[in-house]
Structure formats: structure tokens, C-alpha cells
Amino acid sequence: MNLRCGILLVLTAAAPLAAQGPRQRLAGHVPPATLAVLDSIVQDAAGAGLPTEPLIQKALEGGAKGEAPARIVSAVAASAAQLRSARALLTSAGESPPSDPREVSAVAAALSRGVSPQLVGSLSAALPGEPTGPALHAVADLVGHGFAEDSSVELMVEGARLGLRGLRFLDVAAAAVQELQRGRSHSAALASVRVLLPHLPAPPRAAPAAVSRARRVQPSHERP
Amino acid sequence: MKHIDPQVHRVLDGELPAEVLTASQREQLAALTRAAEALSALPRASVAARVMTEVRRPPESAGRRVARWLTERHAVTISVRPIWSLALAVVLAAVAVIPGRGPGPILGDQEGIAQFVGRFPGARSVDVVGSFTDWQSGAVVLRDDEHDGIWRGTVVLPVGQHEYMFVVDGERWVTDPLAGRYVDDGFGRQNALLFVRPIVR
Numbered sequence: 001m002n003l004r005c006g007i008l009l010v011l012t013a014a015a016p017l018a019a020q021g022p023r024q025r026l027a028g029h030v031p032p033a034t035l036a037v038l039d040s041i042v043q044d045a046a047g048a049g050l051p052t053e054p055l056i057q058k059a060l061e062g063g064a065k066g067e068a069p070a071r072i073v074s075a076v077a078a079s080a081a082q083l084r085s086a087r088a089l090l091t092s093a094g095e096s097p098p099s100d101p102r103e104v105s106a107v108a109a110a111l112s113r114g115v116s117p118q119l120v121g122s123l124s125a126a127l128p129g130e131p132t133g134p135a136l137h138a139v140a141d142l143v144g145h146g147f148a149e150d151s152s153v154e155l156m157v158e159g160a161r162l163g164l165r166g167l168r169f170l171d172v173a174a175a176a177v178q179e180l181q182r183g184r185s186h187s188a189a190l191a192s193v194r195v196l197l198p199h200l201p202a203p204p205r206a207a208p209a210a211v212s213r214a215r216r217v218q219p220s221h222e223r224p
Numbered sequence: 225m226k227h228i229d230p231q232v233h234r235v236l237d238g239e240l241p242a243e244v245l246t247a248s249q250r251e252q253l254a255a256l257t258r259a260a261e262a263l264s265a266l267p268r269a270s271v272a273a274r275v276m277t278e279v280r281r282p283p284e285s286a287g288r289r290v291a292r293w294l295t296e297r298h299a300v301t302i303s304v305r306p307i308w309s310l311a312l313a314v315v316l317a318a319v320a321v322i323p324g325r326g327p328g329p330i331l332g333d334q335e336g337i338a339q340f341v342g343r344f345p346g347a348r349s350v351d352v353v354g355s356f357t358d359w360q361s362g363a364v365v366l367r368d369d370e371h372d373g374i375w376r377g378t379v380v381l382p383v384g385q386h387e388y389m390f391v392v393d394g395e396r397w398v399t400d401p402l403a404g405r406y407v408d409d410g411f412g413r414q415n416a417l418l419f420v421r422p423i424v425r
Contacts, residue, residue: 025358029358029359029360057355057358057359057387058410060358060359061355061359061387061409061411061415062410062411063359064353064359064360065359065411065413067411071410071411074410075409075410079410102384102385106385109385109387109407112407112408113406113407113417133385137385137405141404141405144405167419167421170419177404203421205423206337206339206378210337210339210378211337211378211423213378214337214378214379214380215364215378215379216335216379216380217356217357217363217379217380218363
């Protein structure tokens with residue numbers, strides 16, 4: 001009986017959170033004049049099978065940063081367009097729809113970092129059935145440090161061939177950047193990392209003392 | 225102890241015949257005679273023999289001695305100056321009261337640790353605001369415990385990609401210069417991009 005009461009209480013408390021639509025989450029956080037337009041952009045994206053969380057986040061971000069209503073709407077619309085492009089690229093690269101929302105978001109973020117759309121196809125082919133977002137971001141990291149895009153992609157494809165997956169691609173980029181910071185040329189840095197593949201050092205783990213102090217963060221819409 | 229009747233005593237010594245005794249004196253005589261017979265039936269052991277028996281007994285094993293020591297009662301006396309016992313009490317109370325010294329959160333498979341560090345000398349407050357806080361302040365507040373202008377904080381976040389900025393003194397939005405990975409925020413600034421990994425067990 002106690003267990004049933006507990007479950008009922010949890011469901012009762014969770015129901016309003018689950019029912020929170022975009023409009024409810026945005027209300028009070030964005031200029032009221034933008035609510036209807038933003039809601040319609042989010043609803044359109046949902047109808048098209050796109051992830052809506054990045055759009056809600058972009059609107060909340062604009063509101064928190066005190067941006068003008070027109071800029072918020074424009075930024076959210078641009079994000080929606082980017083998600084559409086990312087999903088289209090993934091589909092044309094052979095991923096059967098509906099694409100994983102996290103993968104679509106990661107690819108959209110990589111595109112906004114300047115990664116060329118052609119790379120999505122190259123990396124999807126090298127990583128069939130695997131998320132390509134981290135590899136795309138690793139390429140963006142390398143390009144951001146002056147490495148040539150095609151050489152960077154080749155390094156990731158080689159890593160994928162040797163079994164690297166997921167966020168380990170970011171370690172490839174980090175290792176190359178580290179070589180660069182040690183004074184090597186771009187080509188020498190890539191060559192030395194290629195030799196190390198796939199056994200690259202992982203990033204240092206958080207100290208136990210720091211972990212013991214860590215607090216769990218709950219987004220405002222998930223707080224009771 | 226009951227005294228032996230003098231008449232009974234004289235009968236026992238053979239000075240008088242038993243017939244001179246009354247009925248109660250005869251009962252006492254009979255009891256004394258039985259006791260004397262019982263004592264004479266016991267084996268005779270000298271003091272030396274009893275000592276030698278104890279000496280020849282095999283020594284107790286170390287384990288048994290330890291077990292006996294552990295199970296027997298002992299008087300333990302600790303002598304401490306009151307100042308030290310007071311200091312110990314203060315330390316124990318501090319350990320119990322100081323927050324954040326526990327074993328820490330238990331992380332799920334889809335959670336990881338993110339550490340934020342920023343140099344903001346003279347700042348009154350530094351918040352981390354991002355997609356993991358719905359871009360609201362107050363959820364991740366950094367601390368400058370050393371008062372050296374270096375603000376730090378450690379949080380548990382869901383595994384995956386997150387965007388964030390620092391908010392200094394509640395109004396100044398600052399891109400994390402140490403993030404190393406950035407994305408345009410669509411409003412003319414750059415968000416830091418963070419990838420949280422699951423904790424390797």
C-alpha cells in the first residue's frame with residue numbers, strides 16, 4: 001500500500017513537468033512578444049521530426065542574455081535551419097531516418113563551428129552506424145588550430161579504422177594540438193599522433209576530492 | 225561453627241564410654257564419626273605433590289592466552305590533560321559539521337564530472353550558466369575559497385555536449401578562455417563547448 005502511494009505521489013509530481021510544453025518552459029524567460037513565434041518554430045521542428053531541445057535552449061539563452069526579441073527569433077530560426085541541414089546530411093550519408101536527436105544536434109553544432117558539410121558523408125562512411133558528431137568536432141578542433149581539413153579527416157578515418165569511437169576522437173585532436181604546442185609543425189604533429197593510434201592518452205580523470213565535492217546540476221525545468 | 229560437646233569430645237578421646245551420652249550427644253557423636261570416616265577415605269596429597277602437579281601442567285598456548293585476555297575484564301586507565309580532550313572534542317565536532325566532506329554523489333552511467341575554473345580578480349560572484357541550467361543563474365556558482373581571484377566549481381552533468389558561459393557579478397557574460405572549443409551563440413558572442421564523459425570505473 002505504501003509503495004503504491006509512493007508511486008502515485010511521484011507520478012502526480014512528475015505529470016506537470018512532463019506536460020510542460022515549449023510555451024510553458026519559455027514563459028517568463030523570453031520577451032512575451034516572441035512566445036507565439038518561438039512556439040510555432042518549435043512546433044514546426046517537432047512536426048518535421050527534428051530535436052526541439054536545442055531550439056528551446058537557444059530561446060532561453062537569448063532571453064537570459066537580454067537579447068532583443070527579433071534577435072532571439074532570428075537565432076532560433078537559424079538553429080532550426082541548421083538542425084534541418086544536419087539531419088538532411090545524415091540522411092544523405094546513409095543514416096535511416098529518424099536520426100538520433102543527439103547526433104543531429106552534435107552535427108548541427110559542428111556545422112556551426114565551420115565544418116564543411118561534405119565531411120559528414122566522409123565520416124559517416126568511416127563510422128557506419130556510429131555517431132559522427134565527436135569525430136566532426138575533433139576535425140573542427142584541428143581546423144581551429146590551423147590544421148588542413150582533409151588531413152584532419154584522414155586522421156579521424158584512420159582512427160575509426162583502428163577502432164576509435166565516440167569521444168575518443170576528441171583525444172586525437174587534443175594529442176595533435178599538444179604536439180603543435182610543443183613546437184612541431186602541423187604535418188609533424190599529425191604524423192606523430194598517427195603513430196600513436198589508437199592508443200592515445202585519455203584526458204586526466206577528476207581528482208577524488210573534487211568528485212566528492214561535486215554537486216548534481218538540475219535544469220530549472222526539471223526542478224520540483 | 226558448632227562447638228563439640230565436651231562429653232562427646234571425651235568419648236572420642238576414649239576417656240568415657242559412649243553409654244554415658246544423651247540422645248542428642250549420641251547423634252553428634254555419630255555425625256562426627258561419619259565425617260572422620262569420609263576424610264580418611266580421601267587420597268592423601270602433600271603440599272609438595274600439589275605444587276609439582278601445577279608445575280608439570282603444559283603451558284597455555286599463545287592463542288588461548290590472547291583469547292582469555294580479550295574476554296576477561298580489565299581496568300584501563302587513560303590519563304589525558306583536559307586541554308587535549310577538549311581539542312579532540314572540537315575536531316570531532318568540526319568533522320561532523322563541515323559540509324561537503326562526505327563520500328560525494330553516486331554517479332550514474334550517463335553522468336560525468338565537469339570542473340570549471342576562471343580567473344576573475346575582484347569579482348563578487350561567478351556563475352556558470354549554460355544548456356545544463358536552462359541558461360538560468362544560480363545552479364552552478366563558483367567559489368574563490370583562496371581569495372586569489374581564481375574561481376572554481378565541480379558539478380555532475382549528463383554525459384554529452386553542453387554550451388555555457390560565465391556570468392560575472394550577475395551581469396557580465398564572459399566566454400571561458402580555457403575551454404578550447406567554442407561555438408557561435410547566434411547573438412554575436414561565443415559559447416564554450418563542453419563534452420562530458422562518463423566516469424570510468
